Every structure is written in C-alpha cells, then in structure tokens.
Amino acid sequence: MSVHIGAKTDEIAETVLLPGDPLRAKYIAENFLESAVCYNEVRNMFGYTGTYKGKRISVQGTGMGVPSLAIYVNELISSYNVQNLIRVGTCGAIQKDVKVRDVILAMSASTDSQMNRLTFGGVDYAPTANFDLLKKAYEVGEAKGLSLKVGNVFTADMFYNDNSELEKWAKYQILAIEMESAALYTLAAKFNRKALSVLTVSDHILTGEETTAEERQTTFSDMVEVALEAAIK
Numbered sequence: 001m002s003v004h005i006g007a008k009t010d011e012i013a014e015t016v017l018l019p020g021d022p023l024r025a026k027y028i029a030e031n032f033l034e035s036a037v038c039y040n041e042v043r044n045m046f047g048y049t050g051t052y053k054g055k056r057i058s059v060q061g062t063g064m065g066v067p068s069l070a071i072y073v074n075e076l077i078s079s080y081n082v083q084n085l086i087r088v089g090t091c092g093a094i095q096k097d098v099k100v101r102d103v104i105l106a107m108s109a110s111t112d113s114q115m116n117r118l119t120f121g122g123v124d125y126a127p128t129a130n131f132d133l134l135k136k137a138y139e140v141g142e143a144k145g146l147s148l149k150v151g152n153v154f155t156a157d158m159f160y161n162d163n164s165e166l167e168k169w170a171k172y173q174i175l176a177i178e179m180e181s182a183a184l185y186t187l188a189a190k191f192n193r194k195a196l197s198v199l200t201v202s203d204h205i206l207t208g209e210e211t212t213a214e215e216r217q218t219t220f221s222d223m224v225e226v227a228l229e230a231a232i233k
C-alpha cells in the first residue's frame with residue numbers, strides 16, 4: 001500500500017475517476033461499475049475497482065482542495081502506475097450562459113493555489129487538460145445531445161473567500177469555480193499522464209441557485225457517463 005491508499009499494486013485500474021466526495025465514489029461504483037470491489041477505506045476516502053462495458057476502471061475519492069487531491073494523485077501515479085485520471089467534480093458557475101446541472105469540460109485551470117508557484121519558483125504555469133481525453137469527452141457529450149461547456153475554470157484554495165474577485169474572473173471568461181483541477185493537470189503533466197476534469201455545475205454563484213447535498217453525492221449521471229465513455233473510447 002501507499003501512505004494513504006490501502007490497495008495492493010494490481011488492485012487499481014490504469015484509468016481512475018476522481019470525485020472529491022468519497023461517497024460519490026461509492027455511488028459511482030455501485031451504480032455505474034460492474035463487480036466493483038472496495039480497495040481503500042483509509043480515512044474513509046473510498047476507492048473501488050470494477051468494470052465498465054468490459055474495461056477495468058477505478059474510482060477514488062480525493063477529498064476537497066489541492067493539498068488533498070495532490071496526495072491521492074501522487075500516490076495513484078507513483079505507487080499504482082495510473083495512466084488516465086478523470087476528475088468528476090462539482091463547481092459553481094460564474095457566467096450567465098452556464099446553468100445549474102450543465103456539464104463543463106475544463107480545458108484549462110487558472111488558480112490561486114500556491115502549489116505551482118512553489119513548484120516553478122513564482123513563474124506562471126498553464127495547467128491544461130489532455131487533448132485526447134478532452135476530444136473524446138466532447139464527442140461523447142455531443143453524441144448524447146448534451147450542450148457541454150468547454151473552457152477555463154478557476155481552482156480556488158478557499159471555498160469561503162472574503163476577497164473573491166469573481167467579477168474579474170468572469171470578465172476573463174472563467175466558466176466556473178472549483179478546487180482541484182489545476183493540481184490534477186500539473187501533476188499529470190509532471191508524470192506524463194493523461195488528465196481531464198469533467199464538472200457538473202452544482203450551484204450558480206451569481207444567481208444563488210443551488211442543488212442539494214444529496215444531489216451532489218448521488219446524481220449528475222451525465223458527467224459520470226461522459227467520463228466513463230471517454231475512458232473506454
């Protein structure tokens with residue numbers, strides 16, 4: 001096992017879905033995967049491996065925020081040789097034409113996280129999705145008749161922020177705010193792996209419209225199906 005994941009080396013698939021919420025990982029395993037087996041209960045950060053349409057897929061909770069996701073992604077890559085990492089997360093929209101329950105493909109992720117500034121000595125780095133995964137996910141969404149939004153999201157260190165500059169981010173075409181994608185993309189690049197964030201809009205920061213906690217945990221099937229179909233395409 002690695003420090004935070006209690007699985008044997010061959011118990012995790014080469015493609016892993018990454019929800020922040022470990023109970024969303026459980027829900028995905030129980031409702032979308034066949035023959036899913038739980039490989040991790042350390043810190044209740046559940047991880048499962050099963051199959052989707054015959055292909056082995058894992059789903060691992062990451063927790064909230066860059067430091068927590070970075071622990072799981074580092075260990076999935078370094079200890080379990082994971083190749084494809086697809087975040088299935090929630091986000092808050094900040095554009096008028098992005099609606100609650102819309103699915104966003106994060107082409108890139110701006111951030112106020114210190115992780116990249118520490119890594120690159122204060123120089124800006126542009127965390128970017130893997131184009132192959134992005135293209136496949138977009139094609140899957142089109143085929144399903146979804147109006148996917150594709151663009152830049154903002155990975156925030158603070159969920160509650162007194163000094164938020166949302167208007168500026170909206171002006172610069174950021175679609176939505178979440179808390180992990182910039183770290184996922186940077187770590188995937190470091191280890192030459194493929195990464196993509198597929199996000200469901202759980203709330204609209206401008207209008208105040210929101211979904212329930214239960215919905216965040218157990219619904220959003222469009223997002224999960226886009227991620228799974230892109231993973232096997």
Ligand SMILES: O=P(O)(O)O[C@H]1O[C@H](CO)[C@@H](O)[C@H]1O
Nearest residue numbers: 019020021064089090178179
């Ligand atoms: O629903 P998840 O995947 O956790 O994603 C979003 O929800 C959490 C905040 O409520 C943060 O982790 C944010 O990125």
Ligand SMILES: O=c1cc[nH]c(=O)[nH]1
Nearest residue numbers: 090091092177178179
């Ligand atoms: O990080 C997040 C996730 C959902 N909604 C937000 O406003 N922020």
